[in-house]
Amino acid sequence: MLDLWSLRVLLEVGRHGSFSAAAEALSMTQPAVSRQIATLERRTGVRLFHRRPRGVQPTEAGLAAMEQAAAVVDGMSLFETRLRAFAAAESGRVRVAAFPSAATRFVPESFRRFTATHPDVELSLTVGERGDARLLEGAIDVALVTSWDADPDPGLETLFLFDDEPMVALPADHPLASQEQVRLADLAAEHWIDGTHPDCLGPSAELSAAMGGPPKITHLCDDWNGRQGLVAAGVGVMLYPSIAGRSVRSDIRLAHPSPALPARRISAAVLPADGRPPAVSAYLDVLRAMSAAYGRTAPTSRLP
Structure with missing residues (x-):
């Protein structure tokens, strides 16, 4: 030879x-x-x-x-x-799966930052599917998950990013829209808009307790833009995750609920480090760097 x-x-x-x-x-x-x-x-x-x-x-x-x-x-x-x-993480690809509210601003911003330093790495996004099984199959590289989901497969590593505070979304002309904090009891008579897990009302026990009864859910909408449109039109209110707060419509107002509702923990599920491509590790570094601007950097069960 x-x-x-x-x-x-x-x-x-x-x-x-x-x-x-x-x-x-x-x-x-x-x-x-x-x-x-x-x-x-x-x-x-x-x-x-x-x-x-x-x-x-x-x-x-x-x-x-x-x-x-x-x-x-x-x-x-x-x-x-x-x-x-x-x-050197200068080539390859990073395939991300995310839930809808994470795809409104958080993931696009992470892509922008990552591409600035790794322009030759191919990025792709899938929205609306749980990624655990697809991670194990090798179909994706990073899955954004919440604590409202079932625990990821034990063969995966879960990296905590931040706690996501639920806000209340009101139409801009709502009588309570000017308040930074809104008593949930004052929303007991409102029509509520619910959506796809995990961008939904979530664990409803605390919400029901604060309002003195379960929320009156009259609208079910899986589309993120559609739900915001319903709020803006004044046909209902909804819980709005803070991860999407920077993409809120101008005709919607966000307020802190009183009492505060439990936050959901946002994490990235990935393969263990020994099976993780360098480009994926570099992308995780970007997610960690962004986390401080989106929520707490230590897990808590409740946000003030």
Whole structure:
């Protein structure tokens, strides 16, 4: 079998037209270069160079060999470059699964920040599907999950990001819309809008206790924009996760509920570190860096 170094020697001899010049370029001795070419000719069974008084000249077989050798050497260089890029998180892909409210601002912002430092890594997003099983199947790389979900598979690692405070979303012309804090008891007669788990009313026991009875759910809407539209139109109110607070419509007002409702913990589920591509680890670093701006950086059961 021919080795890569022999092919490099072949190319340098052909480019310089001289054993001695090729030897200088490769930091070898002239006899060593001559032996490499002689060995190649013996193994292939063809003469690769005409020996001339003032150097060497490729034969037709030598020209064909140089063409093939260049493809092999260039291919190996590309192979090494691409692997180094993966190892340095400069290449590869990161496939993210998220729930709808996380996709309104948090995930797009994380993509913007990540792309600024890793422009050659391919990013993709899937919204609305739980990602645990797909992580184990290798179909995605990061799944954003909440504490309202079932515990992730024990074969996965869960990295806490922040606690997400539930707010109350009111139409801008609601009588209570100007208040920073709204008593839940004052919303007992309101129509409520519910949505897809985990962007829903969540554990309802605390909400029901604070209002003196269960919420009157009259609208079910899975679409995030549709739910905001219903609130803006004045047909109902809803709980609004703080993770989506920066993307709230201008005709909606957010208020802190009183008493405060339990926060949900936002985490990233991923494969263990020993099976995690470098680009995924780099993306997790971006999520951690963003977390302080979106919620508490230590888990709590209730936000003030």
